[in-house]
Amino acid sequence: MFEIRCPYCGPRDEPEFKYGGQAHVAYPADPELLSDEEWARFLFVRDNSRGRYAERWNHAAGCRRWFNVIRDTGTHELVGSYRVGEQPEDAR
Amino acid sequence: MADRAEPLAALQGRINDAAFGGTTLMTVPFVAQVGLRVEPGSAAAGRVETALGLELPEVNRMSESGGRRAIWLAPDEWLVVAADGEERSLVALLEEAIAGEGSVVDLSANRTGLELAGPDARTVLATCCSLDFHPRAFGPGQCAQTLIHKAGVLVEQRGDDRYLLLVRPSFAAYVAEWLLDGMLGLKADAAA
Incomplete structure (x- = not known):
């Protein structure tokens, strides 16, 4: 089980959280201009890299806020977490 | 308010019987609870603090004044708690204070109370909750x-x-059963 540091409430056990997929996936500036393939890519295709990965979590049983976590997909180490609007470099 | 049913009435006998060595579980069926959302540090938050006579607490803290308590829920969200029956006056007071810059909702029916108290209260809690108490x-x-x-x-x-647990009425029996399980186990250990 992970111990995840909520940037608002502090460290809590994983069952209090919900996973929200890859972080920093920007919404297309003008979705109308995208082809079906590009739109599908935005909706469904995510990185599946080994190493440090920025992902979104929601503290569902606590403050209910979304935030970001850096997790090493190779070792499962949680490198740090940071608030929405902050950058991965701010993770702690 | 004549038709309200206590969520844990059916478990009351077992809750009473589970007491051991000064550690007790007590139901607090009705608590006035008002959800407050307001931007921290804003003028509206300041007016709320003046109206309640307390400072809106920081993360994971509670502040208290004149029988009313503000409990931190999230960066811009608090639960204001008072004795049963005060919900309407509390909503009126808070609505006047925020003057439209935030939200005030009566959530009294959303949670019922369980009070766990006594020398082994923390041990009982540790049997069913993973948070470090x-x-x-x-x-x-x-x-x-x-x-x-x-x-x-x-x-x-x-x-x-002494701990107060506020839980959804539909989950109250589930939570009480886990607390009773912990209490009965420790009670048996103490008797052995």
Whole structure:
């Protein structure tokens, strides 16, 4: 089980959280201009890299806020977490 | 308010019987609870603090004045708690204070109370909740929204060995059963 540091409430056990997929996936500036393939890519295709990965979590049983976590997909180490609007470099 | 049913009435006998060595579980069926959302540090937040006569607390803390308590829920969200029957006056007071810059909702029916008190209260809590309640990590005046097994609870430490748990009425029996399980186990250990 992970111990995840909520940037608002502090460290809590994983069952209090919900996973929200890859972080920093920007919404297309003008979705109308995208082809079906590009739109599908935005909706469904995510990185599946080994190493440090920025992902979104929601503290569902606590403050209910979304935030970001850096997790090493190779070792499962949680490198740090940071608030929405902050950058991965701010993770702690 | 004549038609209200106490959510844990059916368990009351077993709750009473589970007491051991000064540690007791008590139902607090009805608590006035008002959800408050306001931008921290804003003028509206300042007016709320003046109206309640307390400072809106920081993360995982509770502040209290004149029988009313503000419990931190999230960066811009608090639960204002008072004695049963005060919900309407509390809503009116808070609505006037925020003057449209935030939200005030009567949530009194959303949670019922369970008070766990006595020398083994923390040990009982530790049997079913993974949060660290050791005094080095958690003390009087602190609160947390966490889980007791699968059910969400708002835990507030009211004294050195006194905890108030606010839980959804439909999950109250589930939470009470886990607490009773812990109490009966420790009671049996104490008797052995």
